[in-house]
Amino acid sequence: GAVLNSYTMCLLLGATGVGKTLLLKRLQNILYQRDGADLGEPPVTLPTVGTNLTDLTLRKRRVTVRELGGCMGPIWPSYFIDCTSVIFMVDSANITQVSSSCIQLLSVLAAEPLQTASVLVLFNKRDLPCTMSLGEMKSLFRMDDIIASAPQSITTLELSARSGEGLQEVLTWLDSTQPD
Numbered sequence: 001g002a003v004l005n006s007y008t009m010c011l012l013l014g015a016t017g018v019g020k021t022l023l024l025k026r027l028q029n030i031l032y033q034r035d036g037a038d039l040g041e042p043p044v045t046l047p048t049v050g051t052n053l054t055d056l057t058l059r060k061r062r063v064t065v066r067e068l069g070g071c072m073g074p075i076w077p078s079y080f081i082d083c084t085s086v087i088f089m090v091d092s093a094n095i096t097q098v099s100s101s102c103i104q105l106l107s108v109l110a111a112e113p114l115q116t117a118s119v120l121v122l123f124n125k126r127d128l129p130c131t132m133s134l135g136e137m138k139s140l141f142r143m144d145d146i147i148a149s150a151p152q153s154i155t156t157l158e159l160s161a162r163s164g165e166g167l168q169e170v171l172t173w174l175d176s177t178q179p180d
Contacts, residue, residue: 008063009082010174013108014089015097016070019124021045022161023089023170024054024067030167031056039164047071051079058175073104080113085120085177087170090141092123092158093131102141109150118177119154122170126160134158153177
């Protein structure tokens with residue numbers, strides 16, 4: 001049964017500047033705007049220091065997304081308890097960040113409290129000309145190996161939080177991963 005007051009927590013993680021805050025603002029725009037309204041220019045965002053909590057009301061339930069600032073990587077694990085899902089965001093235009101993002105992702109997947117979480121790896125900034133393709137990103141990350149060895153259910157999506165491409169898929173994923 002779908003009870004709207006059931007409450008689930010999703011963690012939004014990723015390095016500084018990958019687009020986490022913009023993603024949340026865009027998702028809110030989609031959920032709370034009148035149908036067909038244009039997304040418009042991306043809102044101005046600042047690097048998140050600390051955590052941001054955002055409530056998203058989806059078809060089935062309300063999800064609280066806890067965005068953790070990229071600079072807080074060392075203390076991310078203190079937020080892993082009680083999470084049903086994790087969105088891990090990667091800037092696919094920033095090649096220098098790939099290895100550190102990959103290491104961060106592996107440590108998230110290895111964390112004991114997250115063994116049963118659903119994980120979405122988002123390759124953001126699809127709209128930039130220097131972006132690598134999803135195939136290239138997945139091979140750099142060795143996603144196939146990661147997916148094969150991790151206990152979690154892992155989904156990968158491409159996205160442009162700026163243009164809005166892929167946002168609907170993120171909402172669909174969030175809705176589908178929440179326990180009934």
